[in-house]
Amino acid sequence: MNILGISAFYHDSAAALVRDGEIIAAAQEERFTRKKHDNQFPSNAVDYCLEAGALTAEQLDYVVFYEKPLETYIGYAPRGFRQFLMGMPLWLRLKLHLPREMDRALQNKYKGRYVFTEHHESHAASAFFPSPFDEAAILTFDAVGEWATASFGTGRDNKIELTHTMQFPHSLGLLYSAFTYFTGFRVNSGEYKMMGLAPYGEPKYYELIMDKLIDLKEDGSFRLDMSYLPYCHKTVMTGAKFEKLFGGPPRKSGTPLTQREMDIAASIQVVAEEVMLRAARNVHRQTGMKNLVLAGGVFLNCVGNGRILREGPLQTAGLSTGTRL
Ligand SMILES: [Fe+2]
Numbered sequence: 001m002n003i004l005g006i007s008a009f010y011h012d013s014a015a016a017l018v019r020d021g022e023i024i025a026a027a028q029e030e031r032f033t034r035k036k037h038d039n040q041f042p043s044n045a046v047d048y049c050l051e052a053g054a055l056t057a058e059q060l061d062y063v064v065f066y067e068k069p070l071e072t073y074i075g076y077a078p079r080g081f082r083q084f085l086m087g088m089p090l091w092l093r094l095k096l097h098l099p100r101e102m103d104r105a106l107q108n109k110y111k112g113r114y115v116f117t118e119h120h121e122s123h124a125a126s127a128f129f130p131s132p133f134d135e136a137a138i139l140t141f142d143a144v145g146e147w148a149t150a151s152f153g154t155g156r157d158n159k160i161e162l163t164h165t166m167q168f169p170h171s172l173g174l175l176y177s178a179f180t181y182f183t184g185f186r187v188n189s190g191e192y193k194m195m196g197l198a199p200y201g202e203p204k205y206y207e208l209i210m211d212k213l214i215d216l217k218e219d220g221s222f223r224l225d226m227s228y229l230p231y232c233h234k235t236v237m238t239g240a241k242f243e244k245l246f247g248g249p250p251r252k253s254g255t256p257l258t259q260r261e262m263d264i265a266a267s268i269q270v271v272a273e274e275v276m277l278r279a280a281r282n283v284h285r286q287t288g289m290k291n292l293v294l295a296g297g298v299f300l301n302c303v304g305n306g307r308i309l310r311e312g313p314l315q316t317a318g319l320s321t322g323t324r325l
């Protein structure tokens with residue numbers, strides 16, 4: 001059984017070949033094109049995977065795309081989410097005709113059907129299946145996929161069941177990205193820089209963020225005050241109300257970093273860690289499982305992962321972070 005997995009048209013396109021449950025090859029397209037975060041169809045990565053498996057596209061049993069095509073769910077999406085999508089660039093229009101695009105990219109050689117898994121299922125699979133566990137609790141935190149922003153559930157043997165989700169616009173990934181933007185870094189790229197900036201600051205704005213921006217529950221679920229975060233209806237991540245709260249406009253990329261950015265970075269970092277810790281504890285309470293696997297772009301936050309490891313309730317391993325936000 002040869003399965004080719006593909007992600008494309010968002011950021012960091014990639015392909016992977018799985019044969020009878022073993023990963024034969026996996027690669028990101030940027031490694032071949034030398035274009036950072038390359039989001040084109042990963043033709044080079046696909047070729048590489050097929051070559052590694054000594055296969056042609058005709059011999060594939062399944063080709064799987066990492067999330068549902070837009071047209072299958074856009075009609076049911078919350079209104080804010082549809083507006084959010086309208087502000088998105090060209091890749092989105094490509095996703096509307098995904099099977100056609102995939103046919104073209106595979107040169108019409110693949111005759112089987114395309115399988116579309118849900119975005120958070122894909123993240124969950126990326127963490128659970130390669131983990132050393134026969135069973136584990138699964139927690140995902142992300143920007144947004146379809147319109148889910150976080151999920152948890154369990155994995156047992158070869159089955160994954162995600163029982164709980166949180167939904168757009170309430171997203172830890174998008175909240176963290178809004179602060180990434182505000183501190184002058186590139187969204188979906190510079191999040192690690194803001195995390196690296198955090199230890200140079202004091203979390204002076206922690207209470208303010210908890211007070212105004214996020215209503216965080218004991219179980220790690222939350223609601224965001226969207227009047228501060230206009231990404232639902234505009235193409236910007238923060239607006240005038242957000243600027244007022246943090247004493248001025250966003251830092252312009254390339255200008256010097258000041259203590260303000262460091263303190264903001266420290267503050268949102270602690271908020272993110274608090275959400276991650278509460279959610280991890282809740283997942284443990286709810287599932288009773290002693291293993292936890294983590295995936296989704298938010299878990300690229302290795303500082304937060306470290307806190308779950310040290311302060312969380314579990315024997316945490318398989319800190320397998322997805323590369324998708
Ligand atoms: Fe994702």
